[in-house]
Amino acid sequence: MAFDELLQHVGDSGRFQIWNIVLCILLNIMSRSHMFVENFSAAIPAHRCYVQLLDSPIPETNVTLNMTAEVLLRVSIPMDSNHKPEQCRRFRQTQWQLLDANVSATNMTELETEPCLDGWIYDQSVFKSTIITEWDLVCDFRLMKSLSQAIYMTGLLMSVFTGIVSDSGNVESARWLIATGKTERALKELRKVAWINGKKDIAESLTIEILRSTMKEEEEPVRKHFTAMEIILNPLIRRTVFFFIILSFSTTLILVGLLLNLESLGTNLFLNQVLLGVVDFPVRVLSYFVIRHVNRRPSIMVSLFLSGSPMLVNLFVPREMSMVRLLLGMLAKASISTLFILCIVFQSEISATTLR
Structure with a gap:
């Protein structure tokens, strides 16, 4: 029995997977809210x-x-x-x-x-109070806001780096456990998946012998296990990890730079935030067809171009043309969202199971 068949046996689209998706969505909502609340808590109202x-x-x-x-x-x-x-x-x-x-x-x-x-004296027609008005972070002290954003960005980019390295060397999925010979641990995880998905009889029937037969049918060498040092010393792995670090760095830099500077897209921060969020829905549908019908490298290249070029164009668009600036921002946001999805898929495709 190959691993894909084994996964279907225990359930590949049941309660376990649904709960994982719901948990990821909730974590993303909380983390994104924390990440971009500064647009409002640190808004700079008109002042004199x-x-x-x-x-x-x-x-x-x-x-x-x-x-x-x-x-x-x-x-x-x-x-x-x-x-x-x-x-x-x-x-x-x-x-x-x-x-x-x-x-x-x-x-x-x-x-x-x-x-x-x-x-x-601050204009209170939109915001009654922000950290800017509380601590007078304007004029000569305006750089303090940029400093706080720079510190936050440093931590965020470090998390991108450590996340990629972690994803590349120590993601303990059932397939990875089987491929590296950790059959007892893999058996425990698969039984848990089957149990949560309501397949208790299958959970009880899973044995070490079934997993060992799965190991023999896996295309990748089962006894090869990459240690952290081997990941660093292997040229191919090192190039792959380095490539995705650069790609994730570029993508994150554009995204955070856009979403932490909503005031540059127009005077209505609330409308800007809503539209940049709504644009993600059609992008998810579009990404599905891009993944199925377009090669990875051209699609990533086009997405990168459409992510950065609108921001460069916006440098030359007067602030009075707020609608044009907002539309360019929406195009950049849509391209960045597509790029994130493509990067996740591409990284999984070009990385071996033991590397993932």
């Missing part, structure tokens, strides 16, 4: 310097009582190139002369400014 004249609960003079917030803002904070209040600078002195329509733009650029010495 705190100005005593405008933001103090007690007006400085009676003159300001009859002035609108827009007027007070104009004399307190300079405007940027988009004619919006500067986010990190304010006038050192109140510039009442700016209320005069005859004041030229040249004169305005010569006015003395200073950093936000008294803190910032």
